[in-house]
Amino acid sequence: MATIQLPPRCDRAAVAALLPEFRAAQGNEPLRIDGSACQQAGQALLQLLLSARRTGAGAVIAASGALRETARMAGLEAALLEGGEA
Amino acid sequence: MTSEEIQAIFFAECEESLAAAEAGLAACKAGTEDADTINAIFRAVHSIKGGAGAFGHVALQAFTHTYETLLSDVREGTVAITPPLTELMLRALDTLSDHVSAAQEGTAPPADAALLAELTAAQAAHAGAAPALETPASAPVPAPTPVPASAAADQGFDLDLDALLDDLAAPAPAAEWTLRLRPHAGAMVNGGEPLLMLRELVSAGGRVSECDWSLVPELDALDPFQGYLGWTLCLPADMTEAAVAEIFEFAGDDCGLAFGGDAPFPPARIVAPPAPAAVPAAPGAANPAPCAATQPPPAPPAGQSIRIDLPKLDRLIDAVGELVIAQAMLAQRLGSDGASAAEELALIETLTRDIQESAMAIRAQPIGSVFSRVPRILRELTQSTGKHVRLEVSGEATELDKTVIERLGEPLTHLIRNAVDHGIEPADRRLAAGKSAEGTLRLSAEQRSGRILIRVEDDGAGIDRARVFAKAVEKGLIAPDAQLSGEEIDLLIFAPGFSTAQQVSNISGRGVGMDVVRQNVKDLGGRITIESVAGKGTAFVLTLPLTLAISDGMIVNVGDQTMVVPLAHVIESLRPAPGDVKGLGARRQMLNVRGRFIPVVPLGRELGAAGCREYPEQGVLIVVDTEAHGQAALLVDSISDQRQFVIKSLDTHYRQVEGVAGATILGDGRVALILDVDGLVARSVAAGQLREAA
Structure with a gap:
């Protein structure tokens, strides 16, 4: 299935644009999310990614250094990236 | 909001923090400090450190860390405040200010190695002597060496600092405390980002022990802009609740905070989306349960504020100015139709004035922001001149327009150096x-009466008038036989190129300072006067307008001209009886105001208006107060109105005109000149004296 690319700047506007894409991509397989370009992530993006992990077959997230660092700082590294990282 | 914009806010806050620390250290110097003072200094340095970490200003963060460590010990009483320590902390504040400037401008940070070593040594010396500190007595102390800022990469440096903190705190593991944080939807709007605040807590030595994401729903029910997450953080003992509250000050009640390990999570405020599956299956439901509705979030910190771009405010002020003109036009139109007494018109006038005052109040700032820079100037001057100067400040809370505040710094600095x-x-x-x-x-x-008076007063030798006079003759500014009063001699120091310094120093004495000062003050629509007493000292008095935009004035007619007399100068107006005005000399006339004689200034003759009334008995006299020449009576033909007027600069649109402070647009669309009352009276009095001398 297609991989959803995260833009470098994942602010509110980006998350608003990504949400319908995430919903449309739900299926029997885990969502594949490529966050390797993501340099800036806010709470809205973390919530979107957590929601994707929780929904259906879950999600597999490839994280950039910045995204991983943000996840770690927020205490969400395991919840977002463990057990199925791309 | 871009990171650059957020960073701009950080630097604006840095300035406020520096001013707060400066004020606190001034109290320490004066020996009037208390626990709140030290807390305020600590908070100021701490919040700079937090932002520096978040934005990757490594050198700034390193410096603030060492400074903060010392302040933390001062706060806990393990390091006593002594005059040498206060001096050290003041020097550290100056360097911190330089660090902030360097970070803001992207230039090389100041050399701080020696100062860092001093700060560390001051902390270590006292820490070694203090039995209360948890440093192991026998083991070598790893921390008190200057942190090498240059070699540290951003990430690695953070880790080093944290490790350093951990080493220090290791023997006292119970010192950490718990904070629970739940940002609501409002914390994510208007550029707000809870993760930035979380990062600040982490930079300050905190760590996330758990993130509760049990409320995050599945994608179909998700509104990513609601606050679903709740964090539990372990914060270091030296971080106070007040410091945490300060970090979240701008978020107000959009971030729920609960202090202490026993406090439950602040309840979430999730607005359910219309979709039916709004409530998620909660795998970790044990945590959120107690926070359902048990405890309301803490009250928002008092005095919430928002930041506004200045151009937006300027547009508001411009619009208010136009509103004032439009209201005047409406009044004029209704007046010509015989409806000037309409109640609605009075209401609009009141509302317009309210809006104007509110708009002006938004721009008003306390002058303390300018005064707070003075201690540093004095410290630098003490170093370069060897003169020790004690500073006494009063009226710091006096508010005036931001533009005036901004443009006041330079002349004030000149005056202080002088x-x-x-x-x-x-x-x-x-x-x-x-x-x-x-x-x-x-x-x-x-x-005072619609204007701001600022005094810069020293207790020095006073102006040496004989030397000033001699210097002015030598420079060709006056004739050797000129007859000048003491005050007139004093004013010579404002002449361009005038300098009496025995030696040209790098502080003042280049002869460019004082005339620039006077020009700056004049540009602000203000005046500067000197009061000097030999052997006692000199005072420079700056009189400035409260605002540069709108003022109250008396609309007068002089011949074929309509003019505005700023109300700030007006004391009274009267129609003189025949015996009230006496002639003096060839052409001068004096008005008897309740037994006191003041000069009459015929406006029409002074300004060359055609067809004006020549004799006081035919017109109206407006008694005005001036800075340099006391009271005078302006002779006008008639007074037509008293109202607000919008000041338009004549310099910008035309050129500077003697005796005229600006122009305004009247209700009927005509342009009227605003009188420079001080200038006019001074000119008229001087001309009268010359005529008499001739």
Whole structure:
């Protein structure tokens, strides 16, 4: 299935644009999310990614250094990236 | 909001923090500090450190960390406040200010290795002596060496600092405390980002022990802009609740905070989306349960504020100015239709004035922001001149327009440098004159009849008039036989190119300062006067308008002209009886105001208006107060109105005109000149004196 690319700047506007894409991509397989370009992530993006992990077959997230660092700082590294990282 | 914009806010806050720390350290210097003072200094340095970490200003963060460590010990009482320590902390504050400037401008950070070593040594010396500190007595102390800022990469550096903190805190593991944080939807709007605040807590030594994401729903029910997450953080003991509250100050009640390990999570405020599956299956439901509705979030910190771009405010002020003109036009139109007494018109006038005052109040800032820079100037002057000067400040809370505040810094700095360099004598001369070795500089601000009076006063030798006179003759500014009063001689120091310094110093004495000062003050629509007493000292008095945009005035007719007399100058107006005005000399006339004689200034003749009334008995006299020449009576044909007017600069649209302060647009669309009352009266009085002397 297609991989959803995260833009470098994942602010509110980006998350608003990504949400319908995430919903449309739900299926029997885990969502594949490529966050390797993501340099800036806010709470809205973390919530979107957590929601994707929780929904259906879950999600597999490839994280950039910045995204991983943000996840770690927020205490969400395991919840977002463990057990199925791309 | 871009990161650059957020960073701009950080630097604006840095300035406020520096001013707060400066004020606190001034209290320490004066010996009036208390626990709140030290807390305020600590918070100021701490919040700079937090932002520096978040934005990757490594050198700034390193410096603030060491400074904060010392302040933390001061706060806990393990390091005592002594005059040498206060001096050290003041020097550290100056360097911190330089660090902030360097970070803001992207230039190389100041050399701080020696100062860092001093700060660390000051902390270590006391820490070693203090039994209360948890440093192991036998083991070598790893921390008190200057942190090498240059080699540290951003990430690695953070880790080093944290490790350093951990090492220090290791023997006292119970010192951490718990904070629970739940940002609501409102914290994510208007550029707000909870993760930035979380990062600040982490930079300050906190760590996330758990993130509760049990409320995050599945994608179909998700509104990513609701606050679903809740964090539990372990914060270091030296971080106070007040410091945490400060970090979240701007978020107000959009971030729920609960202090202490026993406090439950602040309840979430999730607005359910219309979709039916709004409530998620909660795998970790044990945590959120107690926070359902048990405890309301803490009350928002008092005095919430928002930041507004200045151009937006300027547009508001411009619009208010146009509103004032439009209201005047409406009044004029209704007046010509015989409906000037309409109640609605009075209501609009009141509302317009309210809006104008509110808009002006948004731009108003306390002058303390300018005064707070003075201690540093004095410290630098003490170093370069060897003169010790005590600063006395009053009226810091006096508010005036932001533009005036911004443009006041330069002339004020000149005046202060001038006072220390030229005014206050060296210690030996002071002692010989029976004064204390330490000079005194008094800065004061007060609002008086619609204007702001700022005094810069020293207790030095006063202006040496004989030397000023001789210098002015030597420079060809006046004739050797000129007859000048003491005050007129004083004013010579404002002449371009005038300097009486025995030696040209790098502080003042280049002869460019004082005329620039006067020009700056004039550009602000203000005046500067001198009060000097030999042997006692000199005071420079700046009189400034409260605002540069709108003022109250009396609309007068003089011949074929309509003019505005600013109301700030007006004392009374009267129609003189035949015996009230007496002739003096060839053409001068004096008005008897209840037994006191004041000069009559015929406006029409002064300004060359055609067809004006020549004799006071035919017109109206407006008694005005001036800065330099006391009261005078302006002769006008008639007074037509009293109203607000919008000041339009004549310099910008035309050129500077003597006796005219600006122009305004009247209700009927005509342009009227705003009188420079001080300038007009001064010119008229001087001309009268010359005529009499001739």
